[in-house]
């Protein structure tokens with residue numbers, strides 16, 4: 001049985017309420033942090049733990065915290081990124097819905113470590129029912145003295161607020177999130193300056209993902225070194241994986257980093273294998289933006305080693321034969337899936353979500369979607385496939401924020417690994433046009 | 448003072464200088480094109496990505512190269528930095544890609560556009576673009592609208608450089624227009640029928656690098672190349688009063704701010720100077736303007752490139768590089784088609 | 785400005801509570817949550833008049849509100865049907881048959897995606913990933929997530945909505961007492 005640090009009490013009835021959470025040892029990390037530790041000691045523990053950002057980029061959290069500027073007399077902020085909009089990712093919602101106090105506890109301990117007296121949780125607008133759960137949990141925390149003035153009599157003050165978005169994936173990008181929090185369009189800022197120096201309202205700010213902040217709780221409780229003992233190499237601790245697609249048991253799983261991908265897909269403890277007895281075709285392992293890998297490459301690296309669920313192992317082989325752990329949005333596709341059409345849904349997504357500030361992303365994402373639409377409707381040509389490749393290469397690395405890459409990578413990877421399928425679409429369009437469901441078995445009408 | 452090397456030319460610049468400014472200090476070929484940056488507007492630049500360059504060496508202290516191309520207009524020079532612009536083939540190629548992106552939804556209506564002859568996009572396409580477009584879908588179009596009695600908005604031509612928004616925000620005392628919607632549906636708009644009008648609102652016309660915002664009081668009166676620019680000034684209580692008059696046969700057809708060779712407004716002017724002083728006698732004439740534009744007017748040629756296609760469907764097969772030499776004052780693309 | 789519309793007392797209380805969450809000179813930060821309240825209060829969409837009203841409350845220029853309202857996909861700048869049916873169309877949902885759900889609703893209501901029924905009851909919209917990928921396919925109606933959809937389930941949901949006839953806007957800002965907190969995830 002794999003160790004659980006975030007979800008170990010998830011099945012305790014009423015764990016979403018303050019009383020039950022507290023009874024299960026909740027808020028001990030806050031007690032320990034505020035009463036027994038200094039801010040620097042917490043920072044050291046987080047550094048020792050090797051915790052890396054769970055929002056997608058995997059940046060070491062301790063290092064991020066140590067960059068925070070601390071000018072005299074200027075307020076600084078901790079902002080939690082609960083925008084969760086990367087297709088395939090739904091773990092933050094799960095955590096906030098099931099065990100909201102874990103996030104609040106993490107927010108308090110982290111804010112204390114950063115010297116922030118005000119903190120915000122920016123949550124995507126569509127999660128309406130989660131807003132209520134969170135709002136309620138925040139109220140409970142205030143009522144029980146974990147938030148507000150002079151927490152636990154230590155003299156430390158913290159106000160925690162929830163702020164809601166209104167439908168924009170780009171607001172997950174941390175500087176766009178800050179703009180949105182300031183009541184503006186979600187346009188990513190041009191960096192530098194980085195939020196650690198000039199963030200919310202121009203003041204030093206740390207932005208962390210929900211899961212990252214929640215992980216601070218076990219790190220404080222059990223110590224950074226113990227946390228670092230879990231996992232493999234530089235991928236320490238546990239990770240929430242959102243599993244979706246053609247599997248028997250979709251859902252959110254907490255895994256120890258380093259778990260073999262094969263075990264994750266086929267074990268009954270996790271995804272439980274491919275549904276309807278089908279064969280696995282491909283996996284998008286870390287949310288829509290990471291490169292898709294065909295069965296052979298997701299189960300084993302190019303060198304024939306078992307592929308593990310870790311930052312390094314998934315990244316093994318670079319983009320030629322590898323991918324990324326990303327946000328842990330694990331989308332599984334069976335043998336009947338059209339990779340081209342799936343890519344179309346991704347490209348349509350990025351086109352829909354481009355903020356429109358910089359020209360390569362604004363114009364390029366729409367262009368790619370149009371070409372893909374042309375291809376799946378049977379009107380594509382071989383040169384369209386090459387054009388698609390060229391356009392993605394002209395977006396990648398030339399944009400203000402990484403949405404450009406996020407839009408380019410899936411296109412590049414799909415062509416790289418499934419070029420034959422693209423060619424079939426353009427050379428044999430009859431098959432596809434005539435038989436609408438050619439590539440789709442998910443005909444609900446037949447179920 | 449930091450030293451920076453751009454395309455193998457070294458220069459020492461004041462602290463805080465951007466790569467673009469340093470390149471402009473050197474001048475000539477090493478200067479990257481800039482469509483959205485405007486030195487007199489705070490926080491401008493960074494959007495269009497035409498000015499991207501390669502940083503081969505970050506600084507003396509940290510010599511690592513930067514992993515991606517950077518916008519030279521928003522990147523500060525560090526001591527020992529080594530930058531490549533024209534001498535980096537991947538930058539030249541990447542820039543051609545950016546130009547293509549900027550053009551896929553552009554109407555290519557230069558022959559009927561007021562800005563033709565003084566359009567930064569036209570220059571950009573000529574100098575940095577490719578000869579034909581690979582975009583074979585319908586282009587985005589918008590209705591032309593009047594915003595107030597002086598300004599025409601032709602959104603179809605806009606490249607979303609944000610300059611006019613920043614001008615309205617920073618130069619005028621009440622912004623009523625902005626960017627609405629998002630992605631490739633984003634547009635410059637007042638949203639509801641609203642009139643841009645206050646003492647300095649006319650400056651949005653001058654900062655527009657393309658023909659999206661034009662002077663209604665000038666429209667259709669004359670092509671730019673038939674008019675003769677002269678520098679003039681007057682004692683103006685509101686602004687510097689230093690303007691450029693565009694005249695024809697002794698008649699003042701249009702008043703604009705003076706622009707430097709990078710298309711930047713030298714000093715913003717008020718609406719009174721712009722719209723209400725159209726008699727030569729209102730002005731003290733200084734002499735012919737030194738218009739130092741790199742292509743269209745200055746070099747006295749009109750490029751038969753993708754930008755001169757009149758028809759949206761006419762995507763391919765346009766001969767490239769055919770230069771048309773014309774007599775002075777006859778530089779008119781209408782004659783070519 | 786000639787403002788005719790007015791928030792209810794309850795909504796105004798929420799608005800003031802939200803404004804208090806930000807430094808006094810950063811009122812604009814309250815814009816997005818306040819627009820949600822406005823949309824819930826005024827028929828599920830944001831008219832220019834509504835946006836001007838919000839601008840006056842937050843002491844910002846109307847264009848600043850238009851810029852923001854038009855950026856975010858949850859704000860409707862045009863009137864919508866009483867029930868806005870939002871079906872996720874992105875990868876995981878598509879893999880699990882979202883297209884069939886859309887087609888089914890189109891046939892059932894005799895409208896196309898993006899359209900509103902003649903009686904103004906339903907608007908059908910396809911949207912991008914709503915974070916329910918593991919429970920796909922899914923449909924959001926107002927503040928409710930309907931997940932693991934089948935065609936029969938979809939039919940029941942729509943029939944049910946039809947009979948209650950209530951407007952399904954995102955329910956504004958519900959801070960409320962504990963007893964008011966309802967789980968709105970519908971499996």
Ligand SMILES: Cc1cc2nc3c(=O)[nH]c(=O)nc-3n(C[C@H](O)[C@H](O)[C@H](O)COP(=O)(O)O)c2cc1C
Pocket residue numbers: 052053054055056057058059061064081082083084085086169170171172173174175207208209210212213401402403406
């Ligand atoms: C286009 C884009 C979307 C993103 N969306 C999210 C998101 O929904 N949630 C998230 O936590 N991080 C997201 N990120 C990453 C954030 O920018 C940022 O790296 C993260 O919040 C930092 O937190 P962490 O270090 O704890 O991961 C996104 C980044 C980009 C470029």
Ligand code: SF4
Pocket residue numbers: 170187188353354355356357358359361362399400401402403404
């Ligand atoms: S890359 Fe796309 S989303 Fe990011 S700033 Fe540019 S246009 Fe906006």
Ligand code: FES
Pocket residue numbers: 480481482483484492493494495496497498499518519520521
């Ligand atoms: S001029 Fe530098 S990005 Fe536009």
Ligand code: FES
Pocket residue numbers: 087088089872873874875876877878912913914915916917918920922
């Ligand atoms: S793909 Fe539909 S909810 Fe994520």
